[in-house]
Amino acid sequence: MAKKEKTIEALLKEKRTFSPSKKFTEKAHVNSDAVYRRAKRNPEKFWEDFAKELDWFKKWRKVLSWKPPHAKWFTGGKINVSYNCLDRHLSSERKNKAAIIWESESGESVVLTYWDLYREVNRFANVLKGLGVKKGDVVTIYLPMVPELAIAMLACARIGAPHSIVFGGFSAESLSGRINDSKSKVLITSDGGYRRGGIVPLKKNADDALKRSKSVKKMVVVKRVGSEAKVRMKKGRDYWWHDLMENSHAYCEPERMDSEDMLFILYTSGTTGKPKGIVHTTGGYLVGAYATTKWVFDLKEEDTYWCTADIGWVTGHSYIIYGPLANGATSLMYEGAPDYPDIGRFWAIVEKYAVTIFYTAPTAIRAFMRWGEEHPQKYDLTSLRLLGSVGEPINPEAWIWYHTHIGGKKCPIVDTWWQTETGSILISALPGITKLKPGSATLPFPTIEADIVDEDGKTIKEGAGYLVIKSPWPSMLRTIYGDPERYVEQYWSRFPGMYFTGDGAKRDKDGYLWVLGRVDDVMNVAGHRLSTMEVESALVDHPSVVESAVVGRTDQLKGQAIVAFTTLKKDLKTSAKLVGDLRQHVAKKIGAIARPDEIIFTAELPKTRSGKIMRRLLRNIAEGSVLGDTTTLADPGVVKELKEKYEDKE
Ligand code: WT7
Secondary structure (H helix, E strand, O other): OOOHHHHHHHHHHHOOOOOHHHHHHHOOOOOOOOOHHHHHHHHHHHHHHHHHOOOOOOOOOEEEEEEEOOEEEOOOOOOOOOHOOHHHOOOOHHHHHHEEEOOOOOOOOEEEEEEHHHHHHHHHHHHHHHOOOOOOOEEEEEEEOHHHHHHHHHHHHHHHHOEEEEOOOOOOOHHHHHHHHHHOOEEEEEEEEEEEOOOEEEHHHHHHHHOOOOOOOEEEEEOOHHHHHOOOOOOOOOOEEHHHOOOOOOOOOOOOOOOOOOOEEEEEEEOOOOOOEEEEOOHHHHHHHHHHHHHHOOOOOOOOEEEEOOOOOOHHHHHHHHHHHHHHEEEEEEEOOOOOOOOOOHHHHHHHHOOOEEOHHHHHHHHHHHHHOOHHHHHOOOOEEEEEEEEEOOOOOHHHHHHHHHHOOOOOEEEOOOOOOOOOOEEOOOOOOEEOOOOOOEOOOOOOOOOEEEEOOOOOOOOOEEEEEOOOOOOOOOOOOOOHHHHHHHHHHOOOOOOEEEEEEEEOOOOOEEEEEOOOOEEOOOOOOOEEHHHHHHHOOOOEEEEEEEEEEOOOEEEEEEEEEEEEEEOOOHHHHHHHHHHHHHHHHHHHHHHHOOEEOOOOEEOOOOOOOOHHHHHHHHHHHOOOOOOOOOOHHHHHHHHHHHHHHO
């Protein structure tokens, strides 16, 4: 403990700041802070100027219609996202430029030029139409990181069918829940996916999911693995991707979408057990993704840009596909894990393609740190000119390591704060002008009214409080799919008139923002968002379990680790085997990312007299901190006993 305190103290003492080099600033898209003043003077004009850089079939009548908490952007405008990501680049030299460079786990590569991608997307759009998919029909996509994933999502956008992408690491049950919520009729998957040399049985999971998801009538299966995957195709329901594509026509007219038509649904964990379908629409989302990609990543024609996220998360939606392609950039897409076949894999890829912009998560950076700088040192990383971080707070120590050993001390780091709900980056440095402080996401993007408030919604000028956004932005979520009331209640009720992010943050004397993490029952495990209740329901579903309370505790590597306090049925004995079974059960119910790191058995959970589980206490126990006030507990003895038990373990 003493050692831990020392490191924290040392980190708080990190007072260095980092300004971009003159050379970087001179060439940057944004090289003067006049942009903030311009944005402040006329926020709508600011966004309208970006919208004008895209291709619209019909211009909007009004930039913003704001009836809190409902915003509409670019109303009356007609636009197609796939047209903006593909067609509009074909009349220039971009036609033969790499749109997507795909690298497989085993080292194969596929390069799709803008023309290639355009052709494939058109053909698949026609396949979808042939399967009966119409504008407004939700298509679920459950694929590994293969080029067909990019093709499928752009094809959906082309015909106006909202996609709902489910991360390939989720279980059959999670997939089924998302399909049922969206009532999707078509599912796109693959026979399997490669992960660290093994095979993830996606088609089998999909088959299992469809036992409980009757809305799906057609399934398209990409052949990724081949005979080893041993899949069974159901006649009349399942079709191979390559068979359908064979005779598909190479042009499909892009649907003229209303700016406010739905582009996609993406499910994310909230504070309840049931994931929420976050709804994003067309025009505003694209403008937000386009503008932030251009400015935050200072994206230029000649860049090779790599975001290491999976497209199953929002980061991949906005910053592998829509943002970069709308900018006509070259976006690298990597299928595999950072440590397979060896821990130099990422750096080998940076060297192989001379990547210039690299965007990853703090949890990965901390793993690289632990593995040692000798690994990146084996590769030529001099092509890099800008680094990014996303998903959780980056500790200054990891920031400095990233800056030194990956960025060669010359690359600015943009620490980008945003959420599935925000659609695009809301807080970040602009790399050509912002003085960086390690650990701080720095300043709101131009026009974004981010603020820190106290319990009553009053601004805290300097210090910690709740992070809120006080005015609408183009790529904000429009609603929760099928649950408009939850949208209002979840985001706009805690502080009337303000969007509540669920995060705590502090502001320093220079106005810099430091995001501290979630203040609700949402955990952030290795950059993945999970609700405590989801994990609890999975545990309670096991026949041996009566009750469970799950909390996140600080973890050096993953940011947070999952600790599950669990009560077993009477007379059941605890055992290492049971712990293993329970962890496996959660993985099966939700996905491997939700597997608890620790399971603590307890005869009872600490509750208030009204029967509410006292999570704060459990968090304190898990963090090894002082107990605080336990007088409202029905049986204070329970906590004491629990605490002793937990400490025994260490
Ligand atoms: C939550 C959103 C959208 C990016 C991927 C995660 C945390 C995100 C940062 C950052 C500190 C961050 C917040 C947020 N978060 N970026 N730069 N610094 N925290 O998207 O799954 O919707 O999770 O991730 O807690 O609320 P998500």
